[in-house]
Amino acid sequence: MRKSEAEALIREAYEAWEAEEWLTAAGLFERVLAHFPDEERSAVWWYDAALAHKFLRDWAKACALGREAAARAPRGEGDPAFWNLGIAATVQGDWATARDAWSGFGIQLPQGEGEIDGRFGQACVRLDTGGEREVVWIDRLCPTRGRVRNVPVSAGRRFGEIVVHDGEPKGHRVVDGREFPVFDELLLLRPSELPTLEVTVGAGEVADLEALIELFVENGFGAEPASSLQLLCACCSEGTHEQLRKAHAGAQRVSLAAPEAEARLLLERWAGEAAVGRSWSGLEAVGQAPGGG
Template identity: 80%
Template structure:
C-alpha cells in the first residue's frame, strides 16, 4: 500500500467516524495499520480502531486492538488507551493485562494476581436494560467494576450483582457535600442470586425504619425504602443532584434483597424488638 492510498483511507475512516459508522471506521483503520503499524500517527489509529469496537461492544476486538494501542502509548500519564484496554481486558477476564493497563494509566492498585477485588469507595452506575434506565449505588471493586449495593426497581436487576461501567462520568450525585460520579453501565459482569422482595412496613419513628435497614445490610442483604427512589427524566439524570436516603416514620413499601425465609425471620426479629411501633405485612417476590 502506498502512503497516498493510506492517507485517503484514513480520511475515509475519519468521515465514517464522524457519521458514527463504527464498523466501517474500524475496518478502514485496520487496513492501513496492516501496512503501517508503527508510524508516529499509528498510535492514534490503533486507539480509534479499538474505540470503534468498544462502541460496538465487540470486546474481543477492542481487547486485541487495545493492546496494540497501549503498547504505543506513554505509561503513567493517564493515556486513555490504557483505560479502554483495562475495560476490555476486564471483560475478557485477562486480569494480568487489566492490572498492567491500570498501572499504565497511572492507577495504583493493591499488589496481587488474578481478579481485582479492591475497595475503591462508592459511585453510581446508570443501569440500562432494554431501554429502562436506573441509577444505583455501587461499591467499586476496580476502576471499571462495581457491586450493586442498592435494591434496583428495574425488573431483572438485583442487589449484589457486579457490573462493568464506562470511565467517563455522565452526571453526579452529591451526598452530604461529597460528589460521586455517575457512570454508564457497559454490561452485567456477574449475576446475583438474591431475589427482590417487597414488604409494607409501619415504623412508629424514623429510628425504627433505620433499624430495619441496618438489620438487613448487617446480614449482607439489601433494603431500600420507596421514599428514597426519585424519578428523573434522561436529561436530568445526567446532571448534578443532591442525594439523600429519605427515611421517615409511617407506613411505606420497602424493597428487600434476601431469600424470602431469611427476610421473614429478620422482619419478625425487627418487629419483636419493641412492644409497639413496628409491624409489617404483604411480603412477596417482585416480578
C-alpha cells in the same frame, strides 16, 4: 499500499466515525494499520480502532487492538489507551492484561495476581436495561467494576450483582457536601443470586425504618424503602444532583434482597424489637403471588 491511498482510507474512516458507523470505521483503520503499524499517527489509529470495537461491544477485538494502542502510549501519564484496554481486558477476564493496563494508566492496585478485589470507594452507575434507566450506588472493586448496593427497581436487576461501567462520568451525586461520579453501565458482568422481594412495613419513626435497613445490611442483604427513591429527568440525571435523605416513617413498600425464609426471620426480629410502631405484611417475591406475615 501507498501512503496516498492510506490517507484516503483514513479520511473515509473518520467520515464513518462521524456517522457512528463503528464497524466501517474500525475496518478502514485496520486496513491501514496492516501496512503502517508504526507511523507517527498510528498510535491514534490503533486507539480509535479499539474504541470503535468498544462501542460495538466486541470486547475481544477491543482488547487485541487496545494492546497495540497501549504499546505505543506513554506509561504512567493517564493515557486513555490504557483505560480502554483495562475495560476490555476486565470484560474478557484477562486479569494480567487488566492489571498491567491500570498500572500503565498510573493507578496503584492491590498487590497480587488474578481478579482485582480492591476498595476504590463508592460511586453511582446508571443501569441500562433496554429502556429503563436507574442510578444505583456501587462499591468499586477496581477502576471499572462495582458491586450494586441498592435493591434496583428495574426489572431483572438485583442487589449484589457486579457491573462494568465506563470511565467518563455522566453526572454527579452530592451527599452531605461530598460529590460522587455517575458512570454509565457497559454490561452486567456477574449476576446476583439474591432474589428481590417486596413487603409493606409500618414504621412509627424514621429510626424504625433505618433500623430495618441496618438489620438487613448487617446480614449481607439489602433493603430499599419506596420513600427513598427519587425520579429525575434525563437532563437532571446527567447533571450534578444533590441526593436528599427522603425516607420517611409510616406505612410503605420496601424492596428487599434476601432469600424469603431469611427475610421473614429478619422482619419478625425487627418487629419484635419494639413494643409498638413496627409491623410488616404482604411479603412477596417480585412478579409472583403474594405471601403473608
